[in-house]
Amino acid sequence: MPYYPAELDSDDEGSIEYDWDNDSQPDLDDDYMARTMGHLRLGGSTSGVPGTPPPRYSSVPTPPPGYAAGSLDFVTCGLTCNEKLCKDGPSDTTMCTYCHRRPKVQGKDQCGQTCADKAKISCLLCKVRPKNGSYHFCGKTCKGIATKSTPLILEIAKGHTSYDMVENKFKSGWKGSSTQPTIAKIFKIIESEEFLKPYDAYRKRVGPKENYLYHGTKRQCQLGVSTTNLCTSPSCAICNILKTSFKVEIANPWGCFGQGIYTSSASNK
Template identity: 55%
Template sequence: MASELYPYPAELDSDDEGSIEYDWENDSQIDDDGLSFDMDRLQIRGGSAVPGTPLSGTPPPRATRPPNNTTAHLCAPPKPLCVACKARSVYKNYVTCSLACIEKLCKDGPVDTTMCTYCHRRTKITGKDQCGETCAENAKIACLLCKVRPRNRRYHLCGKTCKSIATKSTPLILEIPKGHMTYDMVETKFKKGWSAPATRGPQPTISKIYKIIENDEFLRPYELYRQRVGPKESYSCGLCNILKTSFNVDVAKGNGAFGKAIYTSTASNKAFSFCGAAGAMLLTKVVLGKVKQVNGWNEVMSCPPGFDSVVFDRKFGTHNLNETIVYSNDAIRPVFLIIFQ
């Protein structure tokens, strides 16, 4: 059970655990040569046909031409073309014609970049990415990969198909559009974690935020470690440039205040002090397990027996300089990448 001091950040454990139920249908384009009709479901207005029974009796009269002042709708309107290939019509109410084109859309984007990035049916408003208010609102909660369907509950993607496509290219970083609910969540965490006094300078401006997508093999050691030490976690920001291999205690400097370890902080101002104005920062998820509270530097120089992490809650008035230290590579994984102007 998570404590109040170190709350469990469910919004950071999103695409990494459990199954995503809501998904793209198996929408491979139907081959015209193999097209068949289910006659058992055929309904004829004004009569009925019983499966297996031949129709008999007098044939119905030939349809007459409608009067000049009416219109006969004999054919359904043509379906729009797939936004990825522009060669075949879309499947049902999707924007693509097949699973292959869903993947193409996710990787390469639409063929026509003048169209709304959400519905792909109407042109963008000048200076905007969408065609109107409805699509602009839908885009704020859209899947970060395909961008044409709403994300599934607390997940950042819409379904298993998009997750499968994303993990084929891991490690992968997806730029999150400004105004998206995920962008706002990360930006809010950074701002709320900033406690430096105004005399230390203004709060830095975030330029871009990226979602880091990793595969199951990358995340499995973290999940096993979390199950072993318990679900108590904390989100933290840390300076790092490691996306392919995550964190590695072996390359850490041995002269740290609490020994050779991975240092993070729940105080964004503390983490920012290590990366600088034009630097990058990772918002990570960290398994704390059983925490050893310390009151000063060098109080411990390795993970204390019986504990899984060390926390040094150092403050100067309202200025928070908290440090959270873990000694296992499996205790931490990157979730979001923040770039500053």
């Protein structure tokens, strides 16, 4: 299994126009996974390793005839359990969040330095495979699962390359004299195709250059605190922005320059 170097992340994984034409991990494509996920190897042995905890989801303990031992290493037995892992997380929270085979080191999320290093460049959805280069996901399977329920809010673990990238941009973009606030959490928003198609069309017309801008808003729910589910309140600004994207006609009319969408390249504004 190849591991990709830590790079600045890209939002292209949700794009239509700039989709993954060169997905370098074809073993995660749906048709391939459907054929191979049953050929599961756990613990580096076809018969299991004494003292190694079982996987947190269903598995095939003995590979079927014709399986080349050591060629594959999946955490789940198939697409159904893979999607369950992505949506619900592991059933045993005491196990390493990357390999799901060994207990966490006390006070850490992984079982050791090897898994800790791999977790820094892991897929933001399944968290058990390296993300595909500058994309946020490991392949088209996780991308497909993520885009089933948009808008989707994914918390990024501290120490992940995506977290570090956003944190560094926020800190370098702080232009005020006041003390920088401490970042509590960082989330990745997976948008719907309805929002991305016009965005891609505009980007194609004006060129691929994109700027990082900041928009401050309010919320009336616990989004980002105790839940990643959007609320149904018509007056919760953040949840409605995530549902409808930015629309001038429903923007707050009491801004300094009237009704509009206010953004800034400075993170303190």
